[in-house]
Amino acid sequence: MRRRILVSKNGPSTSLQPNSSVPDLLNLRPGSRRNSWLLHVTKELGGATGTLHGGCALAAVAVAMEATSDRPVSFISGQFLSRAPLGSTVTIDVDQLVVGNRITQAAATCSYEDVVVLRASAGLGGRELGVDRSWLSAPNVPPPEECPPRGRTSETGYSFTDQANIRLAGQEPGQKTVRYWARLPESLASTAPGLIALADLLPSGMRVSLDSAFRGSSLDHTVRIASLVTSEWVLMNIEAATIRNSIGHGAIQLYAQTGELLAIGSQSFALSKLTGDLDR
Secondary structure, eight states: OEEEEETTTTTEEEEEEEEEOOOOOGGGEEEETTEEEEEEEEEBOOOSSSSSSHHHHHHHHHHHHHHTTTTTTTEEEEEOOOBBTTTOOEEEEEEEEEEEESSEEEEEEEEEEEEEEEEEEEEEEEESSSSSOOOOOOOOOOOGGGGGGGOOEEEEEOOOOHHHEEEEEOOOOSSSEEEEEEEOGGGGGSSHHHHHHGGGGGGHHHHHHHHHHEEHHHHHHHEEEOOOOSSSSEEEEEEEEEETTTEEEEEOOOOEESEEEEEEEEEEEEEEEEEEEEEO
């Protein structure tokens, strides 16, 4: 069961509808103000350190923007500023900056106790001109059932990535490219919020490229949607670019099992401490 969020002239309301585009995982509900939304930080939305997972936060913002604008997200970019602990409730405020005939440009803040956790900007909508295509192709990797599972990685023993089914599709410590298969319930992995959340595994992949475990925090996260082909499994192709002044930069492409490009992304993150041998 997924929830469909409806928006009226008097503000948002919700009704439970099967097969809607709003995943139960996010548990997003309307706030007290117009274009305001509330997200309860459950352990399913947690990151490795017991706070709100950055990718899940940005995915929730994307869902809130889609519900507010009644248009699908094309790209979204977030800047991470603070953390929200498990059990807390964060508020997402959406501002439709420009509403065009086909495209809405929007901004949002995600806050906890008056502290901004995340700022985001996005473009939503588009049009059909018969020119859609992709120039990227999926790498050749073994199918998910032939790939070993990745073990749990969080300090708490339960997090968004721990409860996801992630398989190692190709990784060699010290090399720039790391590949994972990932699956989420209800084929959520290939939806826009699923892709946005999963793309936040980029720093985890760059641990393999650095051949070292480390602590750190994401600084930004950008995801651009290429297509929404339904796929039980999603292939993540992570490419490390550089680390300078202990700030890492990388890119990611996400593909359907049938080879279609689903999304591309990029991310920067700060390394705070090397913690020993590679642990994931």
